[in-house]
Amino acid sequence: MAPQRNEAHIVVPPAGEAPSDPVMSEAALKRIADIVFDLTDGDVDGLQVEHSARVVTRVANNRVLTTDNGNDIRLTFRATSGGRREIRFTTNLVDADMLRRSLRALRELANSQFGPPNSFTLHVATPQQKLLPVQLWKETTSAAMTEASTTAIPQMLTPLKSSGLKGSGFLGYSARAVYAGEPEGHRAYCRETDVECTVSARFPDGKASGWYGQANRDWSKIDPKLVAEKAIDMANRSKGPSAVEPGRQTAVLSPFAVAQLMAPMAGQFDAFATNEYKITVFAVSNDPTRDNKIGLRVLDSRINITSDPLDPEGGYTPFGDWPVDNWAMPTHTMSYVEKGVLMDLAHTHDYSLDRGKPFNQDPWSMRVEAVPNTQLMTEEEMIAQCKRGIYVNRFSYVGMLDSPSALLSGVTRDGCFLIKDGKINRPVKNFRFIDSPMFALNRLVAIGKTQRVPFGYMAHDNGQYYYERWPRRPMIVPPIMVTDFNFSALSDAV
């Protein structure tokens, strides 16, 4: 799956690289970077080389619909001059002539008069800054990318075909290697694997459905048969839903539902958006003593929120690896909320680095969990202590309504049940909700054990563009039980 040798291109894996590796090694990407820096002879200040590969199989109506396999190399260049804002250029065309000419023009443009000089400080990583020793690569996944889908897909299809339901599914493996840095400065490399497996099962009349999914960096932790069986079970339990009056209810939210509420929160932790634009829930206006709520309790005191490249389930590349980030700048373990208190914000912008704050990306890899020694409950235990409420398997089409309050709206789907007197009473029709994870996590009744969850499909909404990117960064979340969750209207959607 490594790129092909071609005389016109500079992408040539060095001898000795294992042909079965889906993405290039550090040595190979470094060689590309060195060749490009030599080629461009000082025209660029920074470069990121990313090699990604995926093996995807989609299933619909109990049959294989299509695959979506391949690999891609992407180079992003950066040039700055005279303290003016940087110019960026991205391409997957690694033709030497084209690169040389384009990057010469890049330098000319960087030298031109965009913005006043010295208005922008480019921060670069130094060799003294060490990267956290993450372990994001799993050989089980890498090996599975060549063969596993032909055995895994039948495992998914077999229960679907015998269920009498219409099954749709997704099994995607990915591998990614990224190398970034400056010509004479700091360099960074990381590689990762990931797998996501999801199934929707629907009745042929379209009146009920179920969904389940798994995500992990390690293929050995994924069980397509189990995913299909659980989706079928959820669909069967959802048959014959009845309408329940909308309104504020106690809600037991599965980890899938919690992940979909928390995913839009990533941008809320951005320091620039909070302190300067005042458009996040953590911003403070009209108070000359503070810009934000750091040090104040913002959530239930039983909640911690962290983002840690070393997280065993939620780890990620330990340096800025988006073109808008500070490339190769090391990222750190971040504790954003401790015992409900806001501890820090993500300093993704040079403005923050100018103020001596450590660089970090917005935490779209996130662990939301109970403070140690909190009594945890299973979903069954939460249901057992609920007199009346709604159990939600997952949401759909979640979007931000109002950033300063993190108010979201979306629709339940694939399993929504009335809880009555400590038991699941019956399946109910879906609801639209209008609520904020900030409000919900301040009305916490119970919290459970965390797990890595897949997102499933995420609708493009309100600039949540990083969730279009696949694979998505890990979310590790618990099931929760909250009071007064706002199910604002019935929805006809199934």
Next chain:
Amino acid sequence: MSLGACDRRQFLSTLSLAAGGVMLGSRVLSAEETRGTAPQRWLEAGLAPEQLRTLAAAALDAATANGATYADVRVAYRQRYQMGPYNGFMPDTPDSPYVDAFFEGGVRASAGATFGFHFADIPSIDALQTAGRAAAALAKGFTAIDRGAMEFAPAPAVQGAWVTPYTIDPFAVPLDEQADLIVGIQRGVRARLPYADPSVYVGWERETRVCMTTTGTLTTQTFLRATTANPIVKMQRGLTSIWSRYMYGGITRHGGYEIMTGPEVPERFKALAEETAPLTMYPTRALDVGRYPVIFDGAATASLITQLVGPAFQLDRVLGLEANASGTSFLSPMEEHFETQLLPKQWTLHAGRPTEFTTGAKWDDEGVAPQPVTLVEEGRVMNYLTDRQTVSALRDAYTKRGVPVQSAGYCSSGTADRPPTVGQAHFTLAPNPARTSTDDLMRGMTHGVLLRGPMHILGDQQLSSGLLLGDMAEIRNGKMVNYLDNSMGMQFRLLPLLKTLKGLGDASTVGEAHTDALKGEPPQTIWNSATAPAMLCTSGDFVSKKGGY
């Protein structure tokens, strides 16, 4: 005829005069100074159509040599740039431009039961042959597991080429000059309109895409897409934002730099400024939560179509092929809804792919020429958006109608390296032939709401309901009396809402909308656009969303 640099500067000067006589720019650059910064200097060494065709042929040959019974391939070279205002500490300074250039290729092959798809993003014979072989191998492998047959409608072989007509090549206009245009417009707007916060982006994408099939189709299309985004002004009064209409139209278009600088643009700018400025004179207030009659202006109706109604007609969604991805449709299952009176009798909805819009093409991504389709006729569901893979589901209906079972040409890949899907259409809701202005629709309204589009709609997995957000005004006794602050949204179930339709506007009320949407897994971006008249519905549920934005 192309305008020279001098004419473009004259345009900028005229624009500022139209906005109130403010001098624009801080310097004038000579042609020599600016020549180096034209985007095409960065992107000179592209891939010629002939090279793309050679690569496509290599992929197909490899696929068929490896056992594919059918294969098609899309290969493309795509260049793009965009530049906008720096919304930080320097409001009159353009932000860093970004520029990119990509090769994208994707091969789809069948061995009977299903498709295998493999993409290749290196423009080499080796890479495309590998992709072709791999796609065929995948198809054969899954055919061994799934022994059903796949229906794939035939299509006549087509050979041709098409290039977007344009007057000024945007890639040849120096970025410095484009930066001057942004700054000039923004300064001009602020000089003319109080509370204004204009946000102008300039950007273009040029893509040459070749589609080739093993049944003899070969199409080469070069699209020049204006990705310019240009709400002329956002005016802030307290927490309320009031948006003007788009200066360059609500739908992104194919065309050159003349879209930004055509002779009609200063007049259009002036007209929009004059239309929007009075809105800031209205008081703003919150509306009491409740149920009100509601008028969708043309752009608001168009938004409803691009975000909910239109995508619901994508036949792959109706058939459940997207159930685990973007969702299904309120038209599912097809057997229950086809040829039924589901929508208002006043609604006749057409789809097409006119090449003036970026949703348009001369041929789709299976090489089929898009046909206009009447989706809804006087409220009856009559047809769907189809491709060669899905149209077979309509075999019985088409046979009864005596029409061939052929794709209508709505197959799209967001980029050439993504699997084809059903999507990308321009929808047209027919206006009322009887004279009915927006004022006429408002006339009988004692107390209601006017929605000023385009609107943003949070939908659901079947596109059957939503929460609608955007600019709203309060109507009392037939006249606008207040602008509503941004604390409200309209919650609705689509079909019950449309059942309350009382009136449709005429051609004078027509507005535009354009929406990006995601389809497939991993997701790819598909566009929809629409033109539609205003409409009056007697019942919209207005809820509070607390706080402004």
